[in-house]
């Protein structure tokens with residue numbers, strides 16, 4: 001087949017640019033490696049495009065690199081919207097040996113998450129996630145199948161039922177009331193303001209560790225708290241980084257990732273030993289000493305019971321702990337930070353919320369049982385999750401076998417992502433989506449049920465996903481968010497620190513998370529009577 005001059009020229013420029021890039025990235029590597037792009041020129045030129053099958057549209061793919069050099073590493077929710085406008089609501093990117101399909105409209109999202117939730121119910125893996133999950137011994141990142149089903153079932157009873165919410169709601173309120181007490185006693189918090197994230201992080205760790213292990217941390221200086229947060233944030237940093245993409249996409253470059261992967265392995269073994277030695281083993285000893293009549297006290301006791309009956313292995317036990325540390329704490333914390341920042345920037349919304357809280361509760365403190373009586377509070381939570389989904393592209397899905405989507409063929413083992421942020425922020429479907437305006441959920445969007453669950457799902461608002469692989473933690477995350485936001489607003493006026501007009505709500509994302517770029521400093525002015 002003849003090749004056009006334009007294609008040849010593009011190819012040559014690309015190959016030279018890549019050679020240059022590799023040479024500067026790896027100056028000490030042998031010429032075989034750095035001249036790889038030129039060798040690629042010798043490859044058959046006509047592996048451009050889709051290879052002839054009926055795959056979704058997308059940019060022209062080059063041999064070996066696919067679209068990677070064109071689209072780069074940072075495939076964040078906003079960049080993907082730009083591509084969807086060009087290629088359509090389902091498009092395909094080839095990133096080296098990996099295929100990535102991006103879905104950007106509610107109907108196709110329904111297909112992936114609901115109608116074909118078995119077909120698209122797996123998770124893709126990569127070199128780093130393989131290390132952090134020991135090739136899928138966990139639940140969050142494992143493939144769809146018997147192992148996932150068993151893990152999800154075993155985790156549901158101690159973590160994800162309404163009974164669990166009822167069992168723990170007073171403990172949650174107690175931890176939150178300690179935050180309010182600390183803010184009232186903190187002069188700096190009331191004058192120049194504080195980075196409230198640190199205190200909320202301690203609160204959330206305490207809530208999750210009390211549920212998991214019946215254990216808590218005394219303060220932010222507790223050495224165990226410092227170790228736990230350091231291990232978890234280092235794990236997130238390594239897993240979320242774009243640094244390892246080149247080795248993941250292009251197998252021939254994997255030897256250069258050895259140092260990075262060893263760092264991940266080393267961290268993972270120290271981190272799992274930390275969970276095991278300080279928490280799991282202690283519960284195991286208590287379980288061994290327990291007589292049949294004593295009650296199971298915390299989630300770990302139920303999990304260890306499943307280990308004792310041979311349903312799961314000790315490795316699975318530790319990966320459940322790892323998954324809760326990864327999935328539960330930072331996601332909820334990011335949402336709290338966004339909600340507080342937006343309320344500080346929108347005094348009218350804050351005033352309206354405070355009025356609702358005082359009208360409904362009077363002098364009484366907010367409790368979990370009151371939440372259904374506070375529609376504006378629920379609207380604030382929904383609006384926060386719509387505008388700032390902590391996981392804007394959901395956790396990636398994958399089809400184990402070849403599948404169909406929107407009339408296209410999806411090659412097997414394609415990473416499929418749903419741009420959930422765009423579903424909640426597309427101006428074709430939402431009025432002025434860039435505005436933080438909770439009242440939309442009491443006015444034109446009264447029917448949106450997705451976030452509160454239970455009702456009919458509106459696929460425009462799915463910050464927790466939907467269907468088989470949706471977030472089971474929604475049952476905890478929503479009341480936790482409502483409670484802390486409501487309690488703070490009832491007792492404090494939250495404002496930017498002196499001299500600052502607006503809190504900076506610039507975003508920062510990783511491979512799939514989205515959080516506030518700079519942790520905000522907020523001043524908390526105590527309120528003692530009804531507004």
Ligand code: HEM
Pocket residue numbers: 113139140141152159323324327328329331332335389390391394395396397463464465466468469470471472473474476477
């Ligand atoms: C605001 C807080 C949270 C948000 C926005 C959130 C969001 C998500 C999303 C988008 C997914 C993937 C859904 C999909 O792939 O379709 C997910 C999965 C998951 N989340 Fe959450 N989550 C939150 C809090 C929690 C909490 C508190 C827990 C546990 C206590 C939790 C546990 C999990 C687990 C175990 C999965 C994996 C489910 C599976 O693969 O089967 N999450 N979450």
